[in-house]
Amino acid sequence: MINMEFSIYIKRDKEVSRKVIIAQKDNNDGYALILYQSNLEKSNNKFVAKYLPFSTINLENCKCYCNDIYGCLGLIYFRNEAFLILATQIENIGIVNCNCVYQIKKVTFISLNNDLYDYSLNKDNLNNKEVNHPCIELIQYLQRGSFYFSNNFDLTHSIQSKFNETENSLSYLETASNNFFWNKYILKEFLNFRKNLLDIEKEKLDKSGILLIAIQGFISINNVKTINDNYQICIISRLSCKNYNIRGIDNDGNTSDYIESEIIFSNDDCIFSFLQVRGSIPVFLKLSHEEQSQFKIELAQDIKSASTAFNRHFEKND
Incomplete structure (x- = not known):
């Protein structure tokens, strides 16, 4: 079982103005992720990341x-500041396939540049300060209750696609589907940092659960008891992060409002999965506003010009 709770240490010293250390709570034998901005890198807002044994860090x-x-x-x-995004209420x-699934209820954005927003790490000092946070709209979006994660179960793939995987030894951080990996863009610097770690360090980082893969959608898990057996019914709806909020299709074959809904029915002996998909029509569309409350949808390209993207869409979803 992964120790899911972490502690944040914030340090100031002569070498760097501010150092943020993330370590597993009550685990002095584990590793810690360290983020700081060296004095030489302040002009270009770049940061240094290290992954070290917790026992070697001077606190x-x-x-x-x-x-x-x-x-x-x-x-x-945002606005010449770097913000670390942390899940602070879940x-x-x-449990799906022996793995816990969590809904993100609250997030905290702390600055790597200064201590102006450290109050958000302390429940006793919140008051109404969060309203003035420069990232308040993104904070509210992530706290809508539509984001989910699991530390050791890949929510970005259906059950069938997991069984079809050939590289079972790869980390879930490497095999997650780009279609449903909602925070991949904001996590990419950590993923690039992970690539340069030693294999043993990668393994420790992955097992710690410090880097989260979030999907957006809906998850419901219900247990059903009968006279002879116990069953579980799980619904997972995954909203694609590709071509989001745009009508029609893009050049890569991604349609807007694409949703993959999976019903998983299981007991101790077997597991069944039924998958449904829906999305916008796979053609290039243009939405024009003619009159108040009236919109007109037009084809943005002729069928021949749009055929490449059209074919890509069905090849990807074959």
Whole structure:
């Protein structure tokens, strides 16, 4: 079982103005992820990342925040600041295929540049300060209750696609589907950092659960008891992050509003999966506003010009 809780240590020293350390809570034998900006890199807003044994880190003059930190969703740059995105409140939805699934209820954005937003790590000091956070709209979006993750179960793939995988030894961070990996863009710097680690360090990083893969959609898990057996019915709806909020299709064959809905029915002996997909019509569309509350949909390209993207769509979903 993964120890899901993490502690955040924030340190100031002479070499760097601010250092953020993320370590597994109550695990002094584990590793820690360290992020800081060297004095030489301040002009271009670049940061240094290290993954070191926790026992080798000097925690003198560190301020520790130990409450309700469940992993990192990524890093985002906004108005010349870098914000680390942390999941700080989650709900256990249930267990699928012996793995826990969680709904993200609350996130916290802390700056790697300064301490202006450290108050969000302390529940006792929140008050109404969060309203003034520069990323408040993104915070509210991530807290809508439509994002889910699992530390050791790949929610981005259907059950059937998991059985079809040939590279079972690869990490879920390497095999996650780009179609449903919603935070891949903001997590990419950590994924690139992971590529340069030693194999043993990669394994420790993956097992720690510090880097989260989130899907957007809906998940419901229900257990059903009968006289002779116990069953589980699970519904997973995955909303694609490709071509989001745009009508029709793009050049890569991705349609808007593409949703993959999977019903999983299982007991101790077997597992069944039924998959349905829906999405916008796979042609290039243009939406024009003619009159108040009236819209007109037109083909943006002729059928011949759109055939390449059309064929790509069905090849990808074959």
